[in-house]
Amino acid sequence: MTTNAELAARFEEFADLLEADDVEYKPRAYRRAAENILAHPVPIAEAVESGDEDAIDDIEGVGDAISSKIVEYVETGKIEELEELRAELPVDIADLTRVEGVGPKTVGVLYRELGIETLDDLEAAAEAGEIQEVKGFGAKTEQNILENIDFARTVGQRHLVGEARPLADDVLAYLEGIAGVERCEVAGSIRRWRETIGDVDVLAATDEPDAVVDDFLAWDSIDDEIESGPAKASVRVGEMRVDLRLVVPGEFGSALQYFTGSKGHNVRLRNYAIDRGMKLNEYGAFDVSELEADPDADPQHVGGGQRVGERVAGETEESMYDALGLPWIPPEIREDRGEIDAAEAGALPDLVTEADVRGDLHTHTEWSDGNNSIEEMVAAAENRGYEYYGVADHAQGPGVVGGMGLSEAEILDQVDEIRAIDDEYDVHVFAGIEANVDAEGAIGLSDEVVDALDLIVASPHSALDQDAETAGERLIRAIENPAIDVLGHPSGRLLNEREGLAIDAGALGEAAAANDTALEVNANPRRLDLWGSAVQAAIDEEAKIAIDTDAHRPATLEFVRWGVHTARRGWAEPNDVVNTWELPDLESFLH
Structure with missing residues (x-):
């Protein structure tokens, strides 16, 4: 089934091709439609397939013309007008604009x-x-393009977590409805909430792997089957690959930890286990302290094979850490940045949650x-x-x-309008x-404007090619x-599009704290x-952070989910985040 991310990508391409062809106004309309489609909470293709045209019309920025194109794409897999644009301008617009x-x-x-x-x-x-010879270009522009091509090639192979995680949630929801599945969860970098x-x-736990694979492959969202076997299946949904791995229920926890x-x-944790006479792998935690080791062998394979020694854990992920005398470590911080030492010392952070967030300090309205x-x-x-709630237009x-x-x-x-609206709502408006x-x-x-405002968010939008110093x-x-x-x-980066400024998050954190x-x-x-490691570096300097959505419409206030998990990747606790504070404390912090 066509995903919202796939639809959004088509309309972003529409906008890019129109802009490349010097068309005015229309590109902005298509970009807004793409953003709203991507942020839409339910699969739009379902509305098309059920004939619910009102559901499509209710999407902000989607009028009759764009609505008809959505229907056309869901039903045929292409948009004729887009195909015509591609023929007129046969460029790989997505790859090229990543430079x-x-x-x-x-x-x-x-x-x-x-x-x-x-x-x-x-x-x-x-x-x-040749590029510097084109009017409007020069040697510096040409060199900048050349230096950024490798980056463009690399990022083109990965998807934004904001595109991939909704699909993962759909996969989990479908698997939970399969009779033979006892437990299921995402694994890999998506569970660690990488950007x-x-x-x-x-990963799914089952005693009926053949039946579960068959039921999974019957999911109507799947566009292509890549491969399948008795304990796994790989498929394509839209533009993303989904890999399903099946394990027996008793080994679900160990497999989840491993994958x-x-x-x-994992390397650090396995070495920690070795020092305590234990062996960890996807099948469980094994006490191998009584087994003789081959001095020339990998200590993780004491006695040969994977399931050796006394199995002491593996049904749950928590048991894998408990077998080593450690508390469970949240997936977001499993990046070998000191989390195992912190767990051993009883000093793991009490990570911020979405429920801790009391407001948003950076949002936009039709004023900009x-x-x-x-x-x-x-x-x-x-x-x-x-x-x-903070209104912070450009x-x-x-x-x-x-x-x-x-x-x-x-x-x-x-400011005058905000003051009037603030009197009408219970939420305090900055x-x-x-x-x-x-x-x-x-x-x-x-000074007049500064004095009139409650809140100033200052962001870099230009000169994003400056050197680090x-x-x-x-x-x-x-x-x-x-x-x-x-x-x-702070860096001004756009994932899969531009790197932004090279920043020293520790130095920024030190200045911010002061x-x-x-x-x-x-x-x-x-x-x-900021991203996970940068958040951690800033917090280490006692800086405070703000998790803001930069929302341009109500639906994108939901972006707070991605911000919270990013902050968690940086070991952020509620007190580190200013918009988890009570209003009087936040007002005291604001300048």
């Missing part, structure tokens, strides 16, 4: 001038010095590039049970998409702004600005910025 500095318009120009269609074409043209995913790995990883965590009114966004926040400045930032006069007008951190670290707001000095100057409360998406400035975990699944 830093290459947007759709650039792709269009390079195709028309040099016939560039693929990454290989782009690389060859750059190496031959990008290769394949969706799923969750990471490799570094959002889809909805302030009142609609505030009502959505109140419906989520939030205690407070201020004018470099890098703001489409020049849609607010002037100072508009900011002041918006009048904020997302200011732009320019190349030198300034934000360009007058320049970028670090720039961001620290922003952190030290007494007007700034939150440094938004200046009572929070560092943002931007929960948009295209950003997840």
Whole structure:
């Protein structure tokens, strides 16, 4: 069955091709539709197949024209108008636009001038010095393109967790309905909530593997069967690969621990076990202290084979850690960054949860590039049970998409509207702004505007190719600005699209702690910025973070899920996250 992620990708491609062809206005409409399709809570294909046209029409940004294209794609697997665009502009738009500095318009120009269609074409043209000869380009641009091609090739092989996890949830829901499945769970990097995913790995416990494989392969969401056997099956759903592995119920816990990883965590844990006369593998935890070892053999295979010694654990994942005298370690922090030592010392973090989050400090409305009114966004926040909510539309400045930032006069007008709306709702509304951190670290707001606002999120949107030293000095100057409360998406990266600034998260954390400035975990699944290791480095310096969705419509307030798990990957506890605090404490923190 067609997934929402697959549909969204088609409309993103539509927008890119139209923009590459110098079409105005339409690309933005298609991008908004793509974002809303991706954020839609249920599979849109189900509505198409059931003939529920109203369900499609209810999706924000989807009018009759786009609705008909959704139906066409679900029913036929293609959109005729998109096929025509592809024929007119036969470029690999997704791969090419992953190169830093290459947007759709650039792709269009390079195709028309040099016939560039693929990454290989782009690389060859750059190496031959042809790009710098095109009007509007130069040697520096050409060199930047050349340096970023390898990155574009690498990221093109992975999916965003925001695309992969909803599919994984669908797989689990389907498996739970199969009679022979006793337990099931995702494994691998998706269970550790890495920001990008290769394949969706799923583990199921059953005594009827043949029947379960048959029932799984009957799932109507599957587009292609890749391979199958008595204990596993691999399929393609949309553009993603799903690998199902079946184990006997008594070995589910050990298999889950083993296949969750990471490799570094597992190696460290196995060595910890060896030192205690134990052996760990996917089949269980075994006491091998009484067995004689071959001095030339791998100590993990004492006595030969995998199931040797006295099996003391394996039915549950918790038992695998308990057999070593350790508490269960949350999957998000199994990255060999000190978690086993912390577990041994009884010092594992009490990780933040979604239920701890009391509000969102970085969201947008139709005043800048959002889809909805302030009142609609505030009502959505109140419906989520939030205690407070920050409206932070874009201020004018470099890098703001489409020049849609607010002037100072508009900011002041918006503050007045927010104050009026705040009186009508139980949720407390902060009048904020997302200011732009320019190349030198300034934000360009007058004292009058700063004084009128409750909250300033400052984010880099331009000059994202600075070297690490320049970028670090720039961001620290922003952190030290007494007007700034939150440094938004500090690196400016877009996953699978651009690397963003090279940052020293420890140095930013030290500056942030000294200046009572929070560092943002931007929960948009295209950003997840800061990321796990960076969060951990910042928290080690006693910095505080803010988990914000950067929501542009009510549905994307749900992005908090991705932000919370990213913060958990950085060992964040509730007190480390300013928007888990009670309102008076947060107000005291804000400048």
